[in-house]
Amino acid sequence: MSTSDWVWETDTNGDFSYCSKKVRDILGYVPEEIIGKTSLDLMPEDEAEKIGKILEEIKKKKQPIKDLENWNVHKDGHRVCLLTNGIPILDDKGNWKGYRGVDKDITERKQAEAEMLKAKEAAEAANQAKSDFLANMSHEIRTPMNGVIGMTDLLLDTELDDEQRDYAETVKSSADALLTVINDILDFSKIEAGKLEMENTDFDLQVLMEDMIATLAQRAQEKGLEIFCSVDPDVPAVLCGDSGRLRQILMNLTGNAIKFTEKGEVVIRAELNAKTDTHATVRFSVTDTGIGIPKDRQAAIFQSFTQVDGSTTRKFGGTGLGLTISKQLAEMMGGEIGLESKEGKGSTFWFTAVLEKGDEEVSSAPTMIPADIRNLRVLVVDDNATNRTIFRTQLASWGCRPAEAGDGYSALKILREAKDSGDPFPLAILDMQMPGMDGAALGQAIKSNPVLSDTVLVLMSSIGDSADAQQCKAIGFFAMLTKPVRQSRLYNVLMEAMSAGAPAEVEVPESTPESETTPTIESGANGRPRILLAEDNAINQKLAILLLEKKGWRVAAASDGKEALQALESESFDLILMDVQMPIMGGFEATEAIRKKENGTGAHIPIVAMTANAMKGEREKCLEAGMDDYVAKPINAKELYATIERMMDGRPQRSAGLEPAGGSDNPREVARLDLSTVIDAVDGDKELLKELAESFVEDSTGQLEELRESLELGDAEQIGRKAHRLKGAVGNFGAKAAYNLAYELETRARESRLDDAFPLYEKLEQEMKQVKAFFAEPGWLEGIISNE
Numbered sequence: 212m213s214t215s216d217w218v219w220e221t222d223t224n225g226d227f228s229y230c231s232k233k234v235r236d237i238l239g240y241v242p243e244e245i246i247g248k249t250s251l252d253l254m255p256e257d258e259a260e261k262i263g264k265i266l267e268e269i270k271k272k273k274q275p276i277k278d279l280e281n282w283n284v285h286k287d288g289h290r291v292c293l294l295t296n297g298i299p300i301l302d303d304k305g306n307w308k309g310y311r312g313v314d315k316d317i318t319e320r321k322q323a324e325a326e327m328l329k330a331k332e333a334a335e336a337a338n339q340a341k342s343d344f345l346a347n348m349s350h351e352i353r354t355p356m357n358g359v360i361g362m363t364d365l366l367l368d369t370e371l372d373d374e375q376r377d378y379a380e381t382v383k384s385s386a387d388a389l390l391t392v393i394n395d396i397l398d399f400s401k402i403e404a405g406k407l408e409m410e411n412t413d414f415d416l417q418v419l420m421e422d423m424i425a426t427l428a429q430r431a432q433e434k435g436l437e438i439f440c441s442v443d444p445d446v447p448a449v450l451c452g453d454s455g456r457l458r459q460i461l462m463n464l465t466g467n468a469i470k471f472t473e474k475g476e477v478v479i480r481a482e483l484n485a486k487t488d489t490h491a492t493v494r495f496s497v498t499d500t501g502i503g504i505p506k507d508r509q510a511a512i513f514q515s516f517t518q519v520d521g522s523t524t525r526k527f528g529g530t531g532l533g534l535t536i537s538k539q540l541a542e543m544m545g546g547e548i549g550l551e552s553k554e555g556k557g558s559t560f561w562f563t564a565v566l567e568k569g570d571e572e573v574s575s576a577p578t579m580i581p582a583d584i585r586n587l588r589v590l591v592v593d594d595n596a597t598n599r600t601i602f603r604t605q606l607a608s609w610g611c612r613p614a615e616a617g618d619g620y621s622a623l624k625i626l627r628e629a630k631d632s633g634d635p636f637p638l639a640i641l642d643m644q645m646p647g648m649d650g651a652a653l654g655q656a657i658k659s660n661p662v663l664s665d666t667v668l669v670l671m672s673s674i675g676d677s678a679d680a681q682q683c684k685a686i687g688f689f690a691m692l693t694k695p696v697r698q699s700r701l702y703n704v705l706m707e708a709m710s711a712g713a714p715a716e717v718e719v720p721e722s723t724p725e726s727e728t729t730p731t732i733e734s735g736a737n738g739r740p741r742i743l744l745a746e747d748n749a750i751n752q753k754l755a756i757l758l759l760e761k762k763g764w765r766v767a768a769a770s771d772g773k774e775a776l777q778a779l780e781s782e783s784f785d786l787i788l789m790d791v792q793m794p795i796m797g798g799f800e801a802t803e804a805i806r807k808k809e810n811g812t813g814a815h816i817p818i819v820a821m822t823a824n825a826m827k828g829e830r831e832k833c834l835e836a837g838m839d840d841y842v843a844k845p846i847n848a849k850e851l852y853a854t855i856e857r858m859m860d861g862r863p864q865r866s867a868g869l870e871p872a873g874g875s876d877n878p879r880e881v882a883r884l885d886l887s888t889v890i891d892a893v894d895g896d897k898e899l900l901k902e903l904a905e906s907f908v909e910d911s912t913g914q915l916e917e918l919r920e921s922l923e924l925g926d927a928e929q930i931g932r933k934a935h936r937l938k939g940a941v942g943n944f945g946a947k948a949a950y951n952l953a954y955e956l957e958t959r960a961r962e963s964r965l966d967d968a969f970p971l972y973e974k975l976e977q978e979m980k981q982v983k984a985f986f987a988e989p990g991w992l993e994g995i996i997s998n999e
Contacts, residue, residue, distance in 0.1 A: 475500025885945025
């Protein structure tokens with residue numbers, strides 16, 4: 212108690228029986244004015260009601276009053292906050308006579324706390340406003356960026372001279388780079404605002420890492436770099452966590468390693484740090500032989516907007532946010548991030564993540580090692596020591612007995628000595644690019660030697676073109692592997708090579724690592740997957756059915772989410788293609804209903820969204836709604852096939868879809884339409900294409916009329932819905948100008964900006980007249996098909 216505090220006593224009724232003079236300093240009353248009143252008489256009505264209930268409970272139990280904050284009214288009318296403490300007064304016999312206590316004026320402290328809270332709320336509001344601004348701006352920028360990227364893609368598909376193509380490719384690469392920057396800023400703002408949520412799903416770590424480096428392999432190989440990945444056998448094959456964010460960190464670190472490395476290699480590793488019965492702490496590292504980072508700059512490298520120095524920014528570009536985002540994501544996964552680097556020698560960036568152990572059934576790794584390869588002696592020949600180590604570790608984990616050689620001459624010596632000792636190598640894996648004697652020359656030398664000619668040979672190549680494959684087939688190679696080599700592909704080749712009666716021929720790989728062959732997906736009756744298509748637009752529905760049936764998949768169609776739910780009640784499906792915007796019940800609502808029904812059953816049917824707004828933020832909306840992935844509209848056959856195969860096979864697949872149709876020489880088609888998708892779908896069938904075009908013209912005419920009616924009524928919701936539907940129809944036929952106008956109308960309707968909607972509609976109407984005029988010309992069909 213201080214000398215400024217007010218001392219008081221009350222009787223059993225709560226009336227003041229004593230009051231010190233300090234009350235005047237605190238409340239403005241003299242003691243005589245306080246005597247006979249209760250403390251509640253000095254409080255505002257609402258405060259008196261609240262405090263009265265508290266004091267009543269304290270009096271009943273005759274407990275002390277401890278640090279009770281209460282607001283009182285000063286004699287001049289302003290409010291004063293008091294901190295009350297008191298103890299019961301007992302007579303000689305222990306009877307309760309009232310309370311004796313002290314009140315302390317804490318008004319200044321409470322005002323300071325209120326100011327701090329106000330400042331905190333203002334800061335949070337400012338931060339929220341900044342995050343909302345960034346999110347809105349990123350959306351506003353990404354929308355026209357879609358147009359830039361899409362139209363540039365179309366431009367690159369036309370006939371251009373070298374100078375024009377160079378300009379167009381520069382525009383495309385610049386637009387892609389800008390989109391990456393925008394996505395970085397959006398991610399950063401979400402993390403900063405605490406709005407980034409982590410997912411929790413099972414994934415195969417080996418497949419995730421192999422898929423990740425497959426997307427970056429071409430960039431590495433264009434710079435002459437070797438790129439490898441290695442997962443320690445001790446790491447659980449299947450983990451549970453946010454595989455998308457894990458991949459994002461690995462992509463960022465690996466992309467940086469490739470960017471800052473001019474020669475040598477980039478190696479990505481996953482090793483087990485610690486484990487419990489339920490969790491594993493995995494250490495990921497990305498090591499390069501690049502420029503390295505000065506010691507005095509290493510501490511700041513993970514700070515926002517930080518580059519190693521100004522010249523790095525100018526030479527290599529980037530926002531300086533990638534490592535900051537990676538750091539925050541690693542910490543959200545229960546880990547940390549760091550680096551080890553020596554300037555001029557290279558760097559190792561590492562991070563840890565605490566992940567749950569997943570369902571081993573998801574794994575692509577073999578659960579039993581067949582006798583065909585157990586104890587198999589395998590010679591790995593590669594001038595790169597890192598690659599030899601990775602192969603040796605992997606082969607040993609399968610029960611093989613690997614050995615290694617750093618060049619062709621050493622390999623021949625090792626093969627001869629093994630043969631002489633009676634313990635030969637039945638199989639050898641040779642790298643193509645080696646100094647002195649390359650893989651092809653070494654293979655020729657082995658097959659030309661009668662003592663060694665029965666050795667089964669497998670070639671690794673970063674080039675993988677058909678000329679090399681034909682040459683190697685002639686030499687006698689059993690198979691070719693495209694680097695970086697997938698674990699599953701290596702395993703399959705070993706099994707095929709060592710199985711009795713295996714075909715001794717080289718499989719001709721295509722030009723990129725992603726093109727390695729993979730099994731065709733099979734499910735449902737007769738091995739044919741059953742797909743439910745939920746799509747309200749008749750043209751979109753017909754086109755999607757054609758594309759799906761072309762792959763041999765069985766399709767059932769529903770016109771809205773409600774029909775989709777009814778279809779699921781009567782039969783089972785392997786996958787659902789779900790349009791997002793449909794009447795009666797949209798895709799999000801239908802997905803929510805499906806997931807709610809699956810809850811607690813262990814069932815999970817893959818749902819792929821179909822959306823005309825396939826930007827990064829839209830994907831997040833789809834995933835948050837319970838969908839597994841999405842494809843963009845207008846439908847791209849290769850993207851659709853790849854997404855479905857990835858969902859149904861549990862890992863990325865090579866799409867067996869058609870190549871996009873080439874540009875037509877018909878000037879009307881070039882000016883108005885890109886019919887490649889719909890021509891691919893009908894496989895050049897003129898009658899079917901004609902039927903689709905007639906349906907399109909008929910349906911779009913009716914949709915235009917409905918859109919005008921909605922405009923006349925000023926019904927923004929209906930305008931948005933009708934414009935969205937029309938946009939989907941014209942998109943299938945590559946009517947880009949009409950598509951963009953319908954999209955603009957849809958956007959304005961969603962934002963209730965209808966002031967200049969009619970002029971937009973009239974432009975759309977004129978554009979549709981041009982499209983219909985094209986289909987009305989007698990020779991359009993022959994001209995189009997003949998140019999394919």
